[in-house]
Amino acid sequence: MASGHPKLQELAKEITDKVFRPAYCNYxxxxxxxxxxxxxxxxLTLCNPGEGVLVGVWTYPSALACMLPHNIKPVLVAMDGEGIRADALRDLLLGWDAEARRMPRPHVMYTIPVGQNPTGATESAARKKDIYDVCVEFDVIIVEDDPYYFLQEGSYRPKESRDSMRRGQLTTAEFVEELVPSYLRFDYQGRVVRLESFSKTLAPGCRLGWFTCNPLFAERLERQAETSTYAPCGFTQALVITTLSKWGLDGYLRWLQGLQNQYIVRRDYLVDCLADEFDLRMGTAPCDVDCFSGCDVYTAYLKPGHSIMTEKQRLTDEPLFSFVPPTSGMYVWLKLHFERHPKHGTMDSNDLELALWKELAEAGVLFGPGQLFAADVAVPYLPTDRISSVVGSATAITTVKEAEDEGHFRISFSDAEFDDLKKAISIFSRVIVNFFRTS
Amino acid sequence: MASGHPKLQELAKEITDKVFRPAYCNYxxxxxxxxxxxxxxxxLTLCNPGEGVLVGVWTYPSALACMLPHNIKPVLVAMDGEGIRADALRDLLLGWDAEARRMPRPHVMYTIPVGQNPTGATESAARKKDIYDVCVEFDVIIVEDDPYYFLQEGSYRPKESRDSMRRGQLTTAEFVEELVPSYLRFDYQGRVVRLESFSKTLAPGCRLGWFTCNPLFAERLERQAETSTYAPCGFTQALVITTLSKWGLDGYLRWLQGLQNQYIVRRDYLVDCLADEFDLRMGTAPCDVDCFSGCDVYTAYLKPGHSIMTEKQRLTDEPLFSFVPPTSGMYVWLKLHFERHPKHGTMDSNDLELALWKELAEAGVLFGPGQLFAADVAVPYLPTDRISSVVGSATAITTVKEAEDEGHFRISFSDAEFDDLKKAISIFSRVIVNFFRTS
Known part of the structure; x- marks a missing residue:
């Protein structure tokens, strides 16, 4: 059965019922x-060639790469600290000029609402509600790509103000209640297609997950599976069914809670490492067209007493990079302040980003270069004339332009050993300070 | 890695090297x-919307169903007892009128060369060579969908003339040598994409196989996997790698030889059952535009002494159905002689086929209704005006027309217990005789 083993469907439905609680019952x-x-x-089910898909200005590159060969193009929507902005989305759709854009008004939105890849942003319940309302107004289907849902770590608190046993005492009911709701909770019209995965919860590489959506879409998705992948691998299905059946829903939720705790520890550890290596100063992002806006932003400066200080005093007063400690997911998104770099003005920020990325890679540290995740440039084979036709509203264009002075890195804290994380940040400190000093 | 674990690739390469022996080395x-x-x-890699794919008039329906949503259409090529006809293919391409057909000349061919689904036909080495030459002449890429390759059972011989221990004594080298060559053997230009599967050899539902093709195509196929399925499930890969590594190539070939023997026994058993239930008379297919042409055809009549004989003497002299015992694969393809049916002329042959199929299903026997596999009608949502534009050459049209007086069933002998096979054929005998007598 291309739709999955009946028992797997039963288990998926139980999790969906108890955790995601869709607003309608015959999903x-x-x-x-x-x-x-x-x-x-x-x-492929929802879009036709020549159409566009609404995406945040930063997003998962494979989501775009799979669209482009079918002549389905990204339409960029501005983001803030909570991800895609509802107001920017509404402005974009309200002012849509199909002729100027050579594209009908998009009717599909792609979002990673929790621990967004790459920015780490998480859409609050209120944000989701607002976006959902806009999608109702303009008849947009929401595809909720939510693999990091159970990795909701909550706010970062500096080491000294952290009480060590804040979580882990919750009942599974309390654990579920604390999680930000899925779009399904607001989906009274059946316009959400939720993508859930076991890859981040049971085993990476198990290649198994499930759709939750209305029965009309489900029928079409099943037909599509029958003519491509067919059923998921039987061995995985058997392993997952057996594991979940043995654990029961409560056992699975306890497992997820344990996983969440591990990610809290990892997130905290990575940010602590950054605090150890740099002089982190907290503030609020000033700009309303920035994916940090509305958040407490940490900006990193050279530490007083750093060996380099005597050489180049100015570095202690100039920001190297900024970030918002993520409340979910497995990524920290760094904004690199290339406007302070000696070669700023003579070198493109993407080139600076790549130069720093290479130095880091050569020193043994692999970060994700930010330009890979820029929805307007993520796809090198997209002809330039198409790019200009798909870049979003005035707001979005501003956002993209703002970004031109900056570089970005995505740091993953999902699987490195603690010692390696520490070592990586130490190397990063050495390399970036050197990069800003001498490049 | 979307291309598969390096060890899996190594094993696949070893099998390809030793068994399929491509005509070039850097595949x-x-x-x-x-x-x-x-x-x-x-x-999706080879075709663009609006193009066509060359297929036999009977083929695997999912292969077509996955094309149509992308506006990629089947172009029918006549078949004979060896599958797709090289001469019909050449005629079709030579006489291609892009304007009349509203389609550029196709540059991709899809074929199931061994134990074809549904006809059971197997392309000989000579046929493959001829088809390959035509594909060179007209620059056609050949996609060889070959899941039944190792189920090469050889000719059927009636029970009484069979020596029971003909096979099973072969060395693995002899076993490999006896197999009909893959298109890869003739592929001096790198125009073959071979699809190999473990589903029919190690475990159905394991959803694992591999492409063999030129490195240029492989790079594109890998990019496509990265943006859709990503890597095959890790558990399956681990199981298959471990099994094959433990067995070694020689062990795997012995396994395949054992499998082949099982299929020989099953094929023989099914045909024996038909011989038990019906009066089978052997002849040669008279018509050169028929997928039995060139083969020894068995035609089934009511057995002398059948209880029905006294009632309707004529049935013993009138053919009920014909078939060619397959030399490969897991299917027997029956041609139902509806031209002898009392309602012939007032009822469409597809309707007769469906009526008989329903009676059989209600009696507990599930055959594949032939119309599912007709490449011109397999897809109900293909608008009629498109069908007329894609039906193949004059030859192909004739073939399809010829078929209008006939019905077809596909019988699978892959997994039923012997007792069930026997029972099914006994029920089939009762139902078909009744159907021809009274419907």
Whole structure:
């Protein structure tokens, strides 16, 4: 069965019922092979060639790369510290000029609402509600790509103000209640396609997840599976079914809670490392067209007493990079302040980003270069004339332009050993200070 | 890695080297998720919307169903007892009128060369060579969907003339030598994409196989996997790698030889059952535009002494159905002689086929209704005006027309217990005789 083993569907439905609680009852669940496969299938089911998909200005590159060969293009929406902005989305759709853009008004939105890849941003319940209302107004289907849902770590607190046993005492009911709601909770019209994955919860590489959506879409998605991947691998299905059946829902939720705690520790550890290596100063992002806006932003400066200080006093007063400690997911998104770099003005920020990325890689540290995740440039084979036609509203264009002075890195804290994380940040400190000093 | 674990690729390459022996050395192998997934990826990589794919008049319906949403249409090529006809293919391409057909000349061919689904036909080495030459002449890429390759059973011989221990004594080298060559053997230009699957050899539902093709195509196929299915499920890869590594190539070939023997026994058993229930008379297919042409055809009549004989003497002299015992694969393809049916002329042959199919299903026997596999009608949502534009050459049109007086069933002998096979054929005998007598 291309829709998954009946028992797997039953288990998926139980989790959906108890955790995601859709606003309507006759929703359908069916298996897919991980969220990248799920998005490919949803996109092919929902879009026609020549159409556009609404995406944040920073997003998962594979989500775009799978669209472009079908002549389905990204339409950029401005983001703030909570991800895609509802007001920017509404402005974009309200002012849509199909002729100027050579594209009908988009009717599909792709979002990673929790621990967004790459920015780490998480859409609050209120934000989701606002976006949902805009999608109702303009008849937009929401594809919720939510692999990091259970990695909701909450706010970062500096080491000294942290009480060590804040979580872990919750009942599973309390654990579920604390999680930000899925779009499904607001979905009274059946316009959400939720992509859920076991890859981040049971085993990476197990390539198994499920769609939750209305039965009409589910029927089409099943037909599509029958003519491509067919059923998910039987061995994985058997392993996952057996594991979840043995654990029961409560056991699975306890497992997820344990996982969440591990990610809290990892997130805290990474930010602590940054605090150890740099002089972190907290503030609020000033700009309302920035993916940090509304958040407490940490900006990193050279530490007083750093060996380099005597050489170049100015570095202690100039920001190297900024970030918002993520409240979910597995990524820290760094904004690199290349406007302070000696070569700023003579070197493009993307080139500076790549130069620093290479130095880091050569020193043994692999970060994700930010330009990979820029929805307008993520795809090198997109002809320039198409880019100009798909870049979003005035707001979005501003956002993209703002970013031109900056570089970005995505740091993943999902699987490195603690010692390696520490070592990586130490190397990063050495390399970036050197980079700003001498490059 | 979307291309599969390096060890899996190594094993796939070893099998390809030793068994399929491509005509060039720098070929690439990479994993896919079973041949349906492989074909979907190959088709999306090789074809653009508005183009056509060359297929036999009877073929695997999912192969077509995955093309149509992308506006990629089947172009029918006549078949004979060896599958797709090289001469019909050449005529079709030579006389291609892009304007009349509203389609550029196709540059991709899809074929199931061994134990074809549904006809059971197997392309000989000579046929493959001829088809390859035509494909060179007209620059056609050949996608060889070959899941039944190792189920080469050889000719059927009636029970009484069979020596029971003909096979099973072969060395693995002899076993490999006896197999009909893959298109790869003739592929001096790198125009073959071979789809190999473990589903029919190690475990159905394991959803694992591999492409063999030139490195240029392989790079594109890998990019496509990265944006859809990503890597095959890690558990399956681990199981298959461990099994094959433990067995070694020789062990795997012995396993395949054992499997082949099982299929020989099953094929023989099914045909024996038909011989028990019906009066089978052997002849040669008279018509050169028929998928039995060139073969020894068995035609089934009511057995002398059948209880019905006294009632309707004529049935013993009138053919009920014909078939060619397959030399490969897991299907027997029956041609139902509805031209002898009392309602012939007042009822469409597809309706007669469906009526008989329903009676059989209600009696507990599930055959595949032939119309599902007709490449011109397999897809109900294909608008009529498109069908007329894609039906193949004059030859192909004739073939399809000829078929209008006939019905077809596909019988699978892959997994039923022997007792069930026997029972099914006994029920079939009762139902078909009754159907021809009274319907």
């Amino acid at each position: 359908a669940v069916l298996a897919h092979l991980g969220n990248t496969d799920g998005w490919m299938k949803a996109m | 690439a192998v990479l994993a896919h998720l079973g041949n349906t997934d492989g074909w979907m990826k190959a088709m």
